[in-house]
Amino acid sequence: MLIQYIMNAIITLIIWELRTENPELKIGKESRIVAQRQQGRKRRLSGGVMAHFGVIAGSGLYDIPGLMIKETRTVHTPYGNPSAAYRIGTLSGKDIAFLPRHGIDHTIQPHNINYRANVWGFKELGVQRLIAVGASGGISSDMNPGKIAALDQLIDVTHGRPSTFYEEGKVVHIDFTEPFCPDLRENIFRASEKAAVDVARRGTYICTNGPRLETAAEIKAFSLLGADMVGMTAMPEAVLARELEICFLFITIITNYAAGLAGSTLTTKEVLNEMERSSARIKSLLQVFFDQQFAERRCLCTQALQDASM
Numbered sequence: 001m002l003i004q005y006i007m008n009a010i011i012t013l014i015i016w017e018l019r020t021e022n023p024e025l026k027i028g029k030e031s032r033i034v035a036q037r038q039q040g041r042k043r044r045l046s047g048g049v050m051a052h053f054g055v056i057a058g059s060g061l062y063d064i065p066g067l068m069i070k071e072t073r074t075v076h077t078p079y080g081n082p083s084a085a086y087r088i089g090t091l092s093g094k095d096i097a098f099l100p101r102h103g104i105d106h107t108i109q110p111h112n113i114n115y116r117a118n119v120w121g122f123k124e125l126g127v128q129r130l131i132a133v134g135a136s137g138g139i140s141s142d143m144n145p146g147k148i149a150a151l152d153q154l155i156d157v158t159h160g161r162p163s164t165f166y167e168e169g170k171v172v173h174i175d176f177t178e179p180f181c182p183d184l185r186e187n188i189f190r191a192s193e194k195a196a197v198d199v200a201r202r203g204t205y206i207c208t209n210g211p212r213l214e215t216a217a218e219i220k221a222f223s224l225l226g227a228d229m230v231g232m233t234a235m236p237e238a239v240l241a242r243e244l245e246i247c248f249l250f251i252t253i254i255t256n257y258a259a260g261l262a263g264s265t266l267t268t269k270e271v272l273n274e275m276e277r278s279s280a281r282i283k284s285l286l287q288v289f290f291d292q293q294f295a296e297r298r299c300l301c302t303q304a305l306q307d308a309s310m
């Protein structure tokens with residue numbers, strides 16, 4: 001009996017020593033869950049293709065011609081699930097991850113998109129340069145249906161959308177004076193010349209919450225604020241990319257005149273028809289864009305977190 005007691009005490013002591021030396025041997029429920037998550041994450045990240053470029057597309061653009069898909073990857077993020085699985089493929093020797101922001105069957109409304117999960121997922125896949133495409137309504141007189149513009153400024157009037165990765169703990173205020181990567185903008189203008197696809201260099205996009213369209217009075221007010229076009233998705237996509245130091249570019253296709261400017265009511269059919277008409281130009285623009293040589297990133301986006309925390 002005494003021998004049994006001494007043996008049990010020795011075994012208990014050995015196990016305690018081992019756990020103290022190596023915390024991973026702790027068998028607590030919480031540490032087991034964390035370890036499993038970490039292992040799962042390592043498996044996902046090391047198991048598949050990484051991509052340095054990302055494309056997030058909206059209404060009417062569901063693929064990029066020439067993108068040879070190598071893998072379809074489901075990514076789980078600390079912020080929930082992205083809109084769909086990422087399709088990763090190669091085009092002109094570049095690995096590109098593609099995501100439809102409204103989901104595969106276009107069922108996710110702009111205010112319900114999990115923007116944080118979408119952008120975080122790109123980061124997990126290794127994406128450093130993200131190109132976003134979306135439709136918008138033209139406000140200024142030069143923004144007619146069919147026009148393509150690379151945005152240079154933003155006004156955000158959305159509400160209730162989680163728009164930061166720094167909600168608690170560390171207080172971070174990133175600089176957002178120039179919300180879009182200047183280098184990617186230059187790359188798209190070079191591509192536009194080669195592809196002979198006209199892309200406007202200027203565009204202040206006002207982002208509304210939706211899903212309803214705007215009133216005529218709102219559009220009049222937005223015009224006075226300096227907005228050139230109105231859409232529902234560029235924010236918080238742009239700021240979330242900047243918080244993760246990802247270069248971000250937003251190309252918009254003007255699909256209709258904004259409310260009150262055309263003298264008639266707006267329909268989604270009008271938007272989809274124009275997207276269909278313009279998608280060939282967007283696709284050839286993207287093909288030429290990815291055909292370019294990209295230098296190492298030296299833009300402001302790569303240092304977004306420097307001197308940004310309190």
Ligand SMILES: [Zn+2]
Pocket residue numbers: 181182183184246247248297299300301302
């Ligand atoms: Zn950049």
